[in-house]
Amino acid sequence: MPVEIDIAKVAALARIALSDEELAAYGAQLGVILEHAERVQALPTDDVEPTSHPLPLVNAFRPDEVWPSLDRDDVLSQAPDTVDGYYRVPQILDGP
Amino acid sequence: MSVIPEGWEAVIGIETHVELQTRSKMFCGCRVDFGDEPNTAVCPVCLALPGALPVANEAAIDGIVRIGTALDCTINERSLFYRKNYFYPDLPKNYQISQYTYPVCEHGRIVVDVDGEPTVIGITRVHMEEDTGKSLHMGEGGRIQDADHTLLDFNRAGVPLVEIVTEPDIRTPDQARAYGAELQRIVRTLGVSDARLEEGSMRFDANVSVRRAGTSELGTRTEIKNVNSLRSMQRAIAFEIERQVEVLAAGGTVVQETRHWNEATGRTTAMRSKEESEDYRYFQEPDLLPLSIDERWRNRVKASMPELPAQLRARLVAAGADERTAGLLADSPLLAGLFDAAVRAGAEARTVASWLTGEVVAYARRVGASVGELHLTAEHLVELAAMVAGGELSATAAKQVLTGVLAGEGGPRQVAEAMDLLQISDSGAIEAVVADVVADHPDALEKIRSGDAKPIGFLVGQVMRATGGKADPKMVQEIIRRSAGL
Numbered sequence: 001m002p003v004e005i006d007i008a009k010v011a012a013l014a015r016i017a018l019s020d021e022e023l024a025a026y027g028a029q030l031g032v033i034l035e036h037a038e039r040v041q042a043l044p045t046d047d048v049e050p051t052s053h054p055l056p057l058v059n060a061f062r063p064d065e066v067w068p069s070l071d072r073d074d075v076l077s078q079a080p081d082t083v084d085g086y087y088r089v090p091q092i093l094d095g096p
Numbered sequence: 097m098s099v100i101p102e103g104w105e106a107v108i109g110i111e112t113h114v115e116l117q118t119r120s121k122m123f124c125g126c127r128v129d130f131g132d133e134p135n136t137a138v139c140p141v142c143l144a145l146p147g148a149l150p151v152a153n154e155a156a157i158d159g160i161v162r163i164g165t166a167l168d169c170t171i172n173e174r175s176l177f178y179r180k181n182y183f184y185p186d187l188p189k190n191y192q193i194s195q196y197t198y199p200v201c202e203h204g205r206i207v208v209d210v211d212g213e214p215t216v217i218g219i220t221r222v223h224m225e226e227d228t229g230k231s232l233h234m235g236e237g238g239r240i241q242d243a244d245h246t247l248l249d250f251n252r253a254g255v256p257l258v259e260i261v262t263e264p265d266i267r268t269p270d271q272a273r274a275y276g277a278e279l280q281r282i283v284r285t286l287g288v289s290d291a292r293l294e295e296g297s298m299r300f301d302a303n304v305s306v307r308r309a310g311t312s313e314l315g316t317r318t319e320i321k322n323v324n325s326l327r328s329m330q331r332a333i334a335f336e337i338e339r340q341v342e343v344l345a346a347g348g349t350v351v352q353e354t355r356h357w358n359e360a361t362g363r364t365t366a367m368r369s370k371e372e373s374e375d376y377r378y379f380q381e382p383d384l385l386p387l388s389i390d391e392r393w394r395n396r397v398k399a400s401m402p403e404l405p406a407q408l409r410a411r412l413v414a415a416g417a418d419e420r421t422a423g424l425l426a427d428s429p430l431l432a433g434l435f436d437a438a439v440r441a442g443a444e445a446r447t448v449a450s451w452l453t454g455e456v457v458a459y460a461r462r463v464g465a466s467v468g469e470l471h472l473t474a475e476h477l478v479e480l481a482a483m484v485a486g487g488e489l490s491a492t493a494a495k496q497v498l499t500g501v502l503a504g505e506g507g508p509r510q511v512a513e514a515m516d517l518l519q520i521s522d523s524g525a526i527e528a529v530v531a532d533v534v535a536d537h538p539d540a541l542e543k544i545r546s547g548d549a550k551p552i553g554f555l556v557g558q559v560m561r562a563t564g565g566k567a568d569p570k571m572v573q574e575i576i577r578r579s580a581g582l
């Protein structure tokens with residue numbers, strides 16, 4: 001059973017610009033995945049214990065200890081624009 | 097301070113973010129330190145460099161369990177991390193690790209007291225997440241609307257953040273403020289955060305709607321952001337209630353939106369946002385394992401709970417302080433400690449409470465010191481209270497002596513002697529003076545004997561004059577009555 005998917009909305013939410021051909025192609029591919037999920041969804045699972053992770057593990061913790069941070073010059077050298085130790089980004093909201 | 101317009105009722109819920117003061121961040125070992133140079137406490141995890149994996153900080157999980165326990169929450173045995181997906185420059189991963197279904201804590205409560213009326217405010221949930229980076233909007237006024245570019249510091253990105261969400265149980269701006277204050281006291285008492293509003297380690301967002309009194313349907317709500325003090329929150333909510341009532345009373349409709357509180361103008365204004373509605377597409381964080389907070393852990397936290405503010409206030413009241421002074425004392429662990437120790441050693445509770453919340457606080461403020469820096473011990477209070485109880489010091493003189501003690505001039509007796517404030521409380525000495533005075537005014541004594549009480553005051557005055565004001569007037573009066581056979 002085909003699943004309706006608003007592929008343009010999904011692309012917009014993920015900030016990916018897609019051409020009409022790409023929208024059609026990825027829409028079809030995602031549709032197949034969702035159909036599979038629907039089939040799984042339909043299985044009787046009343047007797048199955050819910051799991052939230054494939055491994056039977058919990059509580060992988062780190063002690064509250066400080067490790068060395070990166071050198072700022074190295075870090076900022078990767079950025080397109082910096083000012084005084086800060087990353088600089090363009091205007092966040094559109095102008096009035 | 098604020099009044100809800102007649103015939104209307106407000107429905108308020110509050111979301112609070114609290115930064116935990118752990119040593120390291122939530123999912124990486126970068127230090128948590130807010131005074132640092134920008135972008136110096138960053139690493140591949142909190143900058144979201146490819147391939148970096150988060151590992152949860154155990155102390156942060158312990159911190160949220162402590163908060164949930166203090167708020168009477170159910171601590172869920174199993175809980176899960178989720179990704180909350182959205183794009184914003186202060187969020188390097190383009191998602192925030194947060195919780196969705198199965199938060200660490202649910203179904204708690206806080207009782208707040210406004211004008212002696214206790215109100216139970218339900219806590220819907222308390223969940224664990226990570227903070228975002230800090231944005232500096234550059235341009236006129238530092239506001240996002242006017243900025244032409246923004247600077248980013250990721251030192252704060254990934255700092256453990258706890259979100260506490262109330263039920264829409266709050267009805268007035270005063271209750272909202274009382275809730276915020278109590279939550280702040282609790283978090284500070286637990287020692288998990290300094291919870292400073294002005295520095296952003298505690299932040300409130302308020303959801304406000306109004307409806308006709310007596311109806312039960314919820315109105316359209318707005319969310320208020322940018323309140324940097326308890327007072328701002330109270331004012332912002334009061335403004336928003338009034339604004340919504342005005343809109344509805346004029347036949348308009350309230351728009352569901354986020355509104356920005358402007359401290360200077362005392363108004364909320366709609367924040368411009370993108371047209372599309374938010375769609376966070378929460379899904380379970382595949383890089384983190386589920387949390388299991390078992391009974392042992394929960395019990396260990398319960399056993400390590402400090403005395404919470406409400407318990408402390410109740411104990412101070414039981415020890416003899418009135419509700420208001422108990423509240424003031426409970427706000428300062430030092431004052432509460434001094435009160436406790438002094439009362440336990442036999443000092444009269446109300447006297448000590450009034451000194452601590454009156455003279456002591458006022459003195460500290462005057463000299464710009466904290467209570468901890470003052471020269472004041474519980475022993476001082478005990479000695480001073482005993483001198484008042486024994487008639488050696490009048491209540492007024494005791495306050496003068498206290499000020500001297502606070503200034504480091506010595507112990508109460510030493511200061512009282514140096515200031516020449518000690519009263520004659522030796523009954524033998526006073527009896528002798530009374531005998532002299534009475535011998536000089538036999539007619540006065542006669543009148544008293546025959547039932548005219550008026551001359552008692554006159555004789556007391558004479559004795560006080562003869563002793564240079566140092567006799568305990570109560571004792572003088574007693575002795576005069578006695579010598580008149582009353």
Ligand SMILES: [Zn+2]
Nearest residue numbers: 124126139142
């Ligand atoms: Zn880091």
